[in-house]
Amino acid sequence: MKVLIIEDNEDLTLNMVNYLEQENIRCETAKNLFEAQDKLLAFQYDCILLDLMLPDGNGLDILSFIKSNQISANVLIISAKNALDDRLRGLDLGADDYLPKPFHLSELLARLRAIYRRSKLDGWDQIIFNEINLDTKLLEAKVNQSVLDLTKKEYDLLLFFLTNKNRVIGKEAIAQHLWGDYTDDLANFDFVYQHVKNLRKKIEKAGGKDYIKTVYGIGYKFDANAK
Template sequence: MKILIIEDNPELTQNMVSYLQGENILCETVANLFDAQDKLLSFQYDCIVLDLMLPDGNGLEILDFIKNKKLSTNVLIISAKDSLDDRLKGLDEGADDYLPKPFHLSELLARLRAIYRRSRLGGSDQLVFNEISLDTALIQVKVAENILDLTKKEFDLLLFFITNKNRVIGKEAIAQHLWGDYTDDLANFDFVYQHVKNLRKKISQAGGNDYIKTVYGIGYKFDPNVS
């Protein structure tokens, strides 16, 4: 999972990043509305952790921005503004959940995982596609009941492919999703090819079909029609 944290308290931001990255969540951060909008126009995120009280405005403006730009992302509001009106307005404007401050980091993680399960995995930790099954809680993949020995990046790559099946995904988009937005400055993305190659080999050796197809000059596509 890749998230954007929009929070102007540097200590809280660092605490969230340290904890969530330890739970295999890729975190990018900004501290104001302007930088948040720039990030959202340039990169994709599974979820946004959004503070309402920001130095250059109300975080609810981000919800309007997401709606107007037709961006595909989920939003978890975190804020000390815990009145019922603020909570209802945030949810009414399109947020997926609301977590009042102060909160335990373990609850933040649980809320993020719940949002991800609902929006991407049909409400379950289990994702099954033909002979391939993924357990996002255990970070485990089985192909025809054979457990694959995958790295964390290979697991995330397979999950990214399956949840975006039938879509052509560029190498740059894959790199940004798995390694962070800093990859935008890289000259090439040859390392993506190596990870895709390793993943395809491991699935094939376990008796699985090769659903990952190369789209030359662009990237890759997870093709469900392969048999």
């Protein structure tokens, strides 16, 4: 899962990032509306953690921005307890849930996972596709009931492919998903080829089909109809 944290409190942001990244959730941050809008136009996120009180405006403006730009990301509002009207308005504008401050990080994680299950996994903790089974709680991948020995990046890549079946995904989009903000420091995207190659090899070695097809000059596609 990849999230964008829109929050101007640096200590809270750091605590959330440290906690969530230990739970295999990739985090990027924005401390104001301008940074948030810039990142939302440039990158894709599974979920947005949205503070409503930002230094350059109301976080609710992000919800209108998401709608007008047809951005497909879920939104979890994190706001002060006394901001009931804004929270209700946020839900009316399309937010998926809200969590009042202060909150326990374990509850934040539970809310994020619940939103992800509903939106991406049809309410389940597992993704099952033919002979492939991914358990998003155990962070475990199986092919024909054999556990694959995947690196964290290979697991993230397989999950990304399975939740985007039959879609052509560019190398840059894959790089952004795997490396987030650090992608700008990369000289090229050759590492994407290596991760895809390793993932293919491990799936085939376990008796799985080669679903991952190369789309030359663009990237890759997980072909659900592969034979």
